Amino acid sequence: MAKIIYTLTDEAPRLATYSFLPVVEAFAGTAGVEVETRDISLAGRIIAAFDDMLPPEQRVGDALAELGQLATTPEANIIKLPNISASVPQLKAAIAELQGKGYALPDYPEEALTDEQRDVRARYDSVKGSAVNPVLREGNSDRRAPAAVKNYARRHPHSMGAWSPESRTNVATMGQDDFRSNEQSAVLTSPDTLTIRLLGDSGTTTVLKDGLAVLEGEVVDATVMRAAALDTFLREQVARAKAEDVLFSVHLKATMMKVSDPIIFGHVVRAFLPEVFQTYGEQLAAAGLSPNNGLGSVLDGLAGLENGEEIRAAVEKGLADGPRLAMVNSDKGITNLHVPSDVIVDASMPAMIRTSGHMWGPDGAEDDTLAVIPDSSYAGVYQAVIDDCRANGAYDPTTMGSVPNVGLMAQKAEEYGSHDKTFEITEPGRVQVVTSTGDVLLEHEVAAGDIWRACQTKDAAVRDWVKLAVTRARASATPAVFWLDPERAHDRNLVEKVRRYLGEHDTEGLDLDIMSPVEAAAHSVQRIRKGEDTISVTGNVLRDYNTDLFPILELGTSAKMLSVVPLMNGGGLFETGAGGSAPKHVQQLVQENYLRWDSLGEFLALAESLRHLATTTDNGRALVLADTLDRATERLLSENRSPARKVGQIDNRGSHFYLSLYWAQELADQSQDTELAAAFGDIAARLAQDEATITQELLAVQGRPADIGGYYRPDEAKAAAVMRPSETFNAALAALR
Structure with missing residues (x-):
């Protein structure tokens, strides 16, 4: 049966x-x-x-x-x-x-x-x-808005907030010393078993992960976000939001990036309340109250401390002295920093863009915001859309085109497969990815507190992704753009594979291109305004981001997308x-x-x-x-x-x-x-x-x-x-x- x-x-x-x-x-x-x-x-x-x-x-x-x-x-x-x-x-x-x-x-x-x-x-x-x-x-992802859904959105358009040319909403991102800028990438020439190790300056060797099986043609990446640079950046953004009198907000992926992003979230909480953590940080840590779990969890745990009310008063003073915080629920006092899973970048950023570039402030009113996305890998995509709206106004759901997605995700491709290979570094030294013969494949100098991670992308997954992109482009007679960043080591390796595997298909008559994510975003929204469709062919994380960003703008929600994984x-x-x-x-x-x-x-x-x-x-x-x-x-x-x-x-x-x-x-x-x-x-x-x-x-x-x-x-x-x-x-x- x-x-x-x-x-x-x-x-x-x-x-x-x-x-x-x-x-x-x-x-x-x-x-x-x-x-x-x-x-x-x-x-x-x-x-x-x-x-x-x-x-x-x-x-x-x-x-x-x-x-x-x-x-x-x-x-x-x-x-x-x-x-x-x-x-x-x-x-x-x-x-x-x-x-x-x-x-x-x-x-x-x-x-x-x-x-x-x-x-x-x-x-x-x-x-x-x-x-x-x-x-x-x-398998890889094929997400698009079915004709019935798109037609309904055009006949019954959802609300779109008006954009002002004077909008002060912007994205703040590191651009250096982050995951994107420090990325290294290698393509395996033969099957192997890799080891990740930390060579401490103290002379110790710690195996972070061993038995890491890889296949011929597999892409292996490693990168590091430097904690000291992150803290400097965050302090600057808190000061910038205060000076520009805009809401401060942070947008991370603390659910799917379940190791790295809660750590980054904790850095944000500490940067926003520096005096609290300078004074009480050790006591909070001893009580198991970690900012990585959000400000809400810290506040909830204060009742168990003798000086809990003193610390609560210090937190309230820090919130009052800092820039206005974007809110999840202003009526209940739940801020952007309360719970890491309350503000997830792929949902929160398009919702903000749809609402005039506004988030909710402590007074219950909308206002412009400084959207802090520390890693610069994809932050520029959102800035490109914000810049387009500031220049040209909100999109019109009754006429706008669509951006379907073909996403690389098969066999745990790219970052979402990296959780078991993400580490908060315990001592200064070097993290190395080494082959079974002891050759160093990838290597980073690290300091205590840095966040280091690696990920894998199998060759068969990339080949299938290219095939699916060609299939969708031909089936829908729609231009397709591979969103690949020439400044990222991983993406440069993927570009070589894409060009090679496109040669295995009949692409005559197809409009296929390769652009950086920022260029691709600007290109796609320009076509959207003309009512034209453009397939975004992306890696795993951008697949997740784009299949929220564009559907929320086009349809009012991303829940109405058809999502097929052959x-x-x-x-x-x-x-x-x-x-x-x-x-x-x-x-x-x-x-x-x-x-x-x-x-x-x-x-x-x-x-x-x-x-x-x-x-x-x-x-x-x-x-x-x-x-x-x-x-x-x-x-x-x-x-x-x-x-x-x-x-x-x-x-x-x-x-x-x-x-x-x-x-x-x-x-x-x-x-x-x-x-x-x-x-x-x-x-x-x-x-x-x-x-x-x-x-x-x-x-x-x-x-x-x-x-x-x-x-x-x-x-x-x-x-x-x-x-x-x-x-x-x-x-x-x-x-x-």
């Missing part, structure tokens, strides 16, 4: 699944398609990591590892929803919730001094940050768009039983999954389901049946009902499969007849608190009851199944 694997993830997407999965199972079953689930949520991954320590009834097995193996096979057909890329505060919260549910899990050790603590820390670190995506992404061995991974896992939506559901999460990404991914399955298993009925689902989705958009924003209107559950109604009607009206049309005639009529009853049942539960039995691990029965409140709709689906 043909099979689709539907992943269970976190937060709003997880809750939406309780409502939508029964629809998927019922409709797919008519085409002989079985739907199975795998739990890759943060809580599920934590439990799996300690499987050997738990009683049999609590064990779950490692679903992520299982799916990782499946992704390397031609049979893979996986629908992957957004999941939490856990920061340390999120990880601790999930552990505490599971402990409260009776799971005998150890606490997260801030310091790992014993073998047991090191083992526990390693297990928890394995689920931290972007632990899911590198495992599943055995797996290198013939399978398919279908991601439900970017946009995170929407914790605020969960809070609203718990408070007033209203879920704003938009499952459009799930609808788009399901159609592509069915289409892939139809091709690989010769299942014509699955193709009918895919085509009719696309038409139903377009109708859902055109009739404005997506989730609204306020209680009393249809929410996520209501959109699932209308998608089911329209899908059933499209199936009943199609002529490719008369037997299938007959089978859906009854449910189409039944849902149409009961529309008023079903919508009333869905609306009736709104406006009061909902109990889902847990944030990170909801109670299955409670969550299902909350997300499926219409008995009439439930009965109709049961009859179809």
